[in-house]
Amino acid sequence: MKNEVREFRLDEISILCIIRDLLKNIWVILLAAAAGWFAVTGVMSFLYVPEFTAQATMAVSARGGSNAYSSLSLTNQMAGVFSEVFDSNVLKEKIAEELGEDSINETIQATVIEETNLITLQVTSENPRRAYQVIQSAIRNYDEVSDYLFSNAMLRIVQEPSVPYAPSNAMNSSRYQKLAILAGAVGSGGLIVLLSILRFTVKTREGAKRNLDGRILELIPYERKNKTVRGALRKLNKSILISSKLVSMPFGEAVRKTATRIDHHMRRRDQKVLMVTSVAENEGKSSVAANLALALAEKGRRVMLIDVDLKKPALYKVFEKKEENRKYLSDYLDKKAEIKDVLIYEKKEKIYTVFQEKSIHNAARYLDSMEMKALIDAGRKKMDYIILDTPPMSVSSDAELMLKMADNAVLIVRQDWTDVRAANDASDTIRQAGVDFTGFILNAFLKEQLWSSLREHSYYGYGRTDGSEEV
Incomplete structure (x- = not known):
């Protein structure tokens, strides 16, 4: 973890992150504007003396x-x-x-x-x-x-004079109310912008390079789950897999380049077990793990993908593989099934999978068992790579247990999500466990400039992509 005083730099500011924060907190801005209106109305009503x-x-x-x-x-x-x-x-x-x-x-x-x-x-x-x-x-x-x-x-x-029926100094609060609404909206909006800027998260590639203690493998751009209006309205939330024809070229290229770098790194070191984890929930580690498995399979590698996030399994949702008669990892760990029963070859995806459906309490007892070690050992003999989708490191200690069985690890860092210091602490934990830490994968990043996107992802895919200088 870095102990030096943080230096504020303009290239660490993301305009799109600021806009996203403003939209997400639009209700705060509206409440502040309404509060300003009510405050001015109340004060003027209290101080107003009709004449x-x-x-x-x-x-x-x-x-x-x-x-x-x-x-x-x-x-x-x-x-x-x-x-x-x-x-x-x-x-x-x-x-x-x-x-x-x-x-x-x-x-x-x-x-x-x-x-x-x-x-x-x-x-x-x-x-x-x-x-x-x-x-x-x-x-x-x-x-x-x-x-x-x-x-x-x-x-x-x-x-002749007459008795006046209405005040001659009518309370003209409209102007002050408008000013109060503007002040409330601008003030709250400014505070949101300030907090967004000062939040010590990874918002840009430059900020990641400067603040994260490790190599930046690749920047994976943000990809919408719902590609159609119907899907967005019904919130279908289809999985983002590179095997889908709906996935954009920049997203697919970024995933494949990440897989190529990991493949090159691990083959040189004769490593087989890759742990994919994150610091916090909802950083996209399961989607990244699934897509890395698909990308490696495209290269002709024999890949086993195991969902070891027993408290909150997600890979069966990513692949939409909810089957009534399917055997899951917990069945094997409970000695109710053999390895061959839970290890399924997905013909379409061309990978071997071991999924988990239901959440399990006291997952550490299962993960640190002889059965789990036997499953990994069997994979080492038959597979080129074993990819472990583990729980977030800040949520439980299960990920640290799996470090004992991993050769290599990567950390998924979502844009403007996790504190940089927590991400660096997680990378230190991986290194201290004696596991080779390949680096960080920046996930779900919004593009700041259209011209940059066009330059980096040309039609033929030969353009330089984010982080390519760190091969």
């Missing part, structure tokens, strides 16, 4: 029957004075006296309508009836106050 405005329109005219022009001129001249009078303490004291109170807190405002001799008088209060009472009192007492300031102008009511 009601009573309004009257008055015309300014000169005393003595002056013409409209003189009234308009007089209004413009006295505009400031009108406003000050209506907002004066003297008038407010008279209003308070009339209403039988010590003082009033309402806002009184007079505004001149431009190019006219009209004045709009407004009284704002938290109570609609209170606003009406104050504006009526202001109109009644205005003359008495204004006579002290000027006597050549008078006000005439054009529009």
Whole structure:
């Protein structure tokens, strides 16, 4: 395991992994946006104080029957004075006296309508009836106050005030709600992106080379299980085997190159038993083990594929070989069947298989038995290769038990799945057991760039593929 401080590099960031995390956590983003909306709505509702405005329109005219022009001129001249009078303490004291109170807190405002001799008088209060009472009192007492300031102008009511029925300061929270939704979505999305970037998993080939303690055998691209709309809707989840005509060329080529490298490595060292494992579940180790067996069989090798993941067997699902009368590994280990009964030659795939269907508790007792050793020894005599599909190393110790019987091991590392440190610890465990560790197989990797995919996987298959420099 690497102990040095992790160095952040841009080539370890996968845009597609980030997008996948965003889509997978879209519900978090939606919840954060909704939370922002509710928070703003709640706060504004708590802080909102409705105000009601009573309004009257008055015309300014000169005393003595002056013409409209003189009234308009007089209004413009006295505009400031009108406003000050209506907002004066003297008038407010008279209003308070009339209403039988010590003082009033309402806002009184007079505004001149431009190019006219009209004045709009407004009284704002938290109570609609209170606003009406104050504006009526202001109109009644205005003359008495204004006579002290000027006597050549008078006000005439054009529009009588009325009791306001709706607040004049309607709560306009729409803009703030939209901002809160945006902030919630962007904030949660940004946090998801940050966590995705900082998660110490293998996201790119460059990151794998830099952080994994071992050779990168090959990068196997992501392959969809359902190739048709019908299959996707019904979630048929067909197995991904290179023997299928529906499998894409990049996927098939990557698997075959991986098998070629393993074949070359093991033949030089006279090795026969290959253990295929992973750190965590759902990294695709069973599919990789099955496809490696098929690829080696295509090269003319005699291959035995054994499912030794007794707690969660999967190979019978991969090959869709669920047969009522078939004998399984547990039958042999329980001494209810012979090796010849459980070892089945699959004519279509041209490999020998030993499958397991039902989960077995206390699997370690079976795997560390003389029967299991006898099965492996028999395979060594008759087969070119024995491929063991073992349980994930972080789930149980069964994989470590099988290391005693293996010559070689490979670790399946799925893109953005397992912590790099856990993968390195697993490779150290394999080495410490005295087993030859060939390297890591990067599985289910999404292509970052179309041009890179076209370059690496040309029509004729001669393009360089991921990891080829590490043969």
